[in-house]
Amino acid sequence: MITKKDISTKLKENMVNGNKLAMNVFREIKTEIVTFEKNNKCEVTDKQVLKIIEKLKGQHIESRDAFLLAKRLRQFSTEEMIISIFDSILPEDTTVSRDEVAKAIEEIVTEMNAPVQKKDIGAIKKKVEEKFEGRPVNGKDVADIVSFYIKVVYKSGDTVKDSSIPRFLEDNPEFTG
Numbered sequence: 636m637i638t639k640k641d642i643s644t645k646l647k648e649n650m651v652n653g654n655k656l657a658m659n660v661f662r663e664i665k666t667e668i669v670t671f672e673k674n675n676k677c678e679v680t681d682k683q684v685l686k687i688i689e690k691l692k693g694q695h696i697e698s699r700d701a702f703l704l705a706k707r708l709r710q711f712s713t714e715e716m717i718i719s720i721f722d723s724i725l726p727e728d729t730t731v732s733r734d735e736v737a738k739a740i741e742e743i744v745t746e747m748n749a750p751v752q753k754k755d756i757g758a759i760k761k762k763v764e765e766k767f768e769g770r771p772v773n774g775k776d777v778a779d780i781v782s783f784y785i786k787v788v789y790k791s792g793d794t795v796k797d798s799s800i801p802r803f804l805e806d807n808p809e810f811t812g
Contacts, residue, residue: 689771
C-alpha cells in the first residue's frame with residue numbers, strides 16, 4: 636500500500652529525473668494530503684492516502700471524458716497519461732466494481748424494506764462504503780445505480796423482491812457502460 640512517505644519520495648525522484656507530468660501528479664497528491672491533514676487536524680492514514688489518490692484519479696477520468704466529448708485530443712491524451720501514473724501507484728483491483736456496488740445496494744435496499752427515494756442516496760452510499768471498508772467505492776456509481784433503479788424499478792411498480800439490481804443491469808446494458 637502506498638504511504639505519504641512514498642508520495643514524497645516519488646515526487647523527489649521525478650523532480651531529479653525531470654519528469655514534469657509525474658512530478659505534477661505527485662505534487663497534486665501531496666497537496667491533497669496536506670489539505671486533508673489541515674482540515675481534519677490529524678495525520679493521514681495509508682487508507683486515506685489511497686482514497687485521496689482514487690478521488691483524484693476519478694476527477695482526471697471525468698476530465699478525460701469531457702475532453703474527449705469536446706474533441707480536445709491533446710488534453711485528452713495528457714489526462715490519459717496522468718491516469719496511467721495514478722494506475723501505476725495504485726494497488727491492483729482495489730476499486731469496488733460496479734457489479735459489487737449493485738449487489739450491495741440490492742442488499743441494503745432489501746434490508747430497508749421500504750421504497751427508496753432520492754433522499755436515501757446518501758445513507759445508502761454510506762452503508763455501501765462501510766460494507767467495503769478499505770476499498771474505494773465510486774460514489775457516482777452508487778448515486779447513478781440508485782437513481783436509475785428508482786426511476787426504472789419503482790416507476791414501473793415493481794418491488795425490490797420482483798426486480799433485482801443485477802438482473803436490472805443485465806436487462807439495461809446501456810447503463811453498465
